[in-house]
Amino acid sequence: MLSQLKLNDFRCFESLELEAVPGAQFFIGDNAQGKTSILEAVCVLLRLATPRAATLVPLIRTQSRGFAVQGQFGTSRMQFYFSPERKKLVLDGQEQSGTSRYLKVARMVYFGNTDLDLIRGGAEGRRKFLDFLGGQIEPLYRGTLRAYERALRSRNRLLKAVPVRRQEVEAYDAPLIETGETLTRLRRELVAELSPWVDRSHQSIRADTGDIPEMLGLAYEPGAGKDFAGKLAATREEEMRLRQTLAGPHRDDMAILLDGHAAAVYASEGQQRTLALSLRLAQAGLLDAIWKTPPVLLLDDTFGELDPQRRNALIAALPTGSQQFIATTRLDWLQTQPAGPVWRLNERRLEAIKT
Ligand SMILES: Nc1ncnc2c1ncn2[C@@H]1O[C@H](COP(=O)(O)OP(=O)(O)O)[C@@H](O)[C@H]1O
Numbered sequence: 246m247l248s249q250l251k252l253n254d255f256r257c258f259e260s261l262e263l264e265a266v267p268g269a270q271f272f273i274g275d276n277a278q279g280k281t282s283i284l285e286a287v288c289v290l291l292r293l294a295t296p297r298a299a300t301l302v303p304l305i306r307t308q309s310r311g312f313a314v315q316g317q318f319g320t321s322r323m324q325f326y327f328s329p330e331r332k333k334l335v336l337d338g339q340e341q342s343g344t345s346r347y348l349k350v351a352r353m354v355y356f357g358n359t360d361l362d363l364i365r366g367g368a369e370g371r372r373k374f375l376d377f378l379g380g381q382i383e384p385l386y387r388g389t390l391r392a393y394e395r396a397l398r399s400r401n402r403l404l405k406a407v408p409v410r411r412q413e414v415e416a417y418d419a420p421l422i423e424t425g426e427t428l429t430r431l432r433r434e435l436v437a438e439l440s441p442w443v444d445r446s447h448q449s450i451r452a453d454t455g456d457i458p459e460m461l462g463l464a465y466e467p468g469a470g471k472d473f474a475g476k477l478a479a480t481r482e483e484e485m486r487l488r489q490t491l492a493g494p495h496r497d498d499m500a501i502l503l504d505g506h507a508a509a510v511y512a513s514e515g516q517q518r519t520l521a522l523s524l525r526l527a528q529a530g531l532l533d534a535i536w537k538t539p540p541v542l543l544l545d546d547t548f549g550e551l552d553p554q555r556r557n558a559l560i561a562a563l564p565t566g567s568q569q570f571i572a573t574t575r576l577d578w579l580q581t582q583p584a585g586p587v588w589r590l591n592e593r594r595l596e597a598i599k600t
């Protein structure tokens with residue numbers, strides 16, 4: 246677990262230090278007080294990325310050159326400095342040249358306040374959801390994804406050149422197919438592994454709220470089709486016209502099915518919120534099962550739109566023994582006493598209101 250966290254020039258905080266406890270801790274405060282910033286700092290420290298943005302640049306405090314996050318996780322000392330010019334990664338006092346040792350330290354699930362987009366929004370959000378999980382399970386995942394994205398970028402650049410040189414584009418088919426097929430396989434396996442967890446998580450929140458039973462499942466929809474090379478060949482003429490690669494895992498999607506129907510159109514808004522939570526809980530359950538230790542859970546205003554019953558059902562469904570950072574504007578809906586310290590954030594300062 247994370248026992249200590251320190252930020253410098255991270256979003257709204259010039260500097261902030263926090264002692265964390267096992268189990269739950271609550272951060273309450275009005276809007277724009279820094280709740281999300283604290284959770285996002287935990288995420289960046291542990292995973293070197295945020296599911297909320299494509300790059301880390303917007304996290305640098307305005308007028309600053311870079312941010313630093315550091316903390317103690319179990320016996321590991323983690324330090325990360327980031328600026329557009331320079332990144333520095335230190336684990337137990339040793340500067341790291343790669344990310345693999347550092348990223349082995351901790352796993353994490355981020356329950357965001359825009360998770361409804363997982364159900365209703367475009368495929369990109371669902372790919373990000375899979376990638377963030379895949380990178381925490383399969384060592385091959387991150388590297389394969391990066392290699393595919395590199396090949397895709399190069400190939401698209403060539404497709405945009407005037408005049409297009411067909412042979413040069415075709416020279417990129419092989420690396421694109423090789424990395425694309427591996428990524429397709431990894432994502433297919435991941436969706437298959439995750440799907441029963443999604444249904445199980447859904448059952449557990451649903452049982453507590455008395456909703457009618459439904460079967461929730463996931464289906465992988467590969468943008469590479471069944472035969473990537475064949476699909477690439479079949480779309481060649483259209484690619485030349487539209488000047489971009491049309492087939493491949495960058496077009497992947499994951500169908501979310503409630504009793505076999507697409508949840509985005511079939512499920513009610515309340516059901517969709519429960520589904521989104523089930524997807525996150527499933528990530529937590531799968532990571533817990535694989536690593537034999539629960540991931541750190543970040544819950545960012547996840548409760549805003551939920552009725553009190555569902556809020557309490559969610560709290561009850563979180564993996565036992567997990568460390569939880571819970572941000573919310575208020576706590577009066579809790580059925581029991583908060584099971585951990587409560588911090589109030591006011592003017593970017595932390596004030597303990599329950600220890
Ligand atoms: N890079 C940044 N530099 C300075 N302030 C920022 C930066 N990014 C966000 N903020 C500010 O941080 C404040 C706190 O944001 P946030 O952590 O999202 O608050 P909360 O989750 O409590 O509503 C907001 O006022 C926001 O404008």
Ligand SMILES: [Mg+2]
Nearest residue numbers: 280281545546
């Ligand atoms: Mg927030």
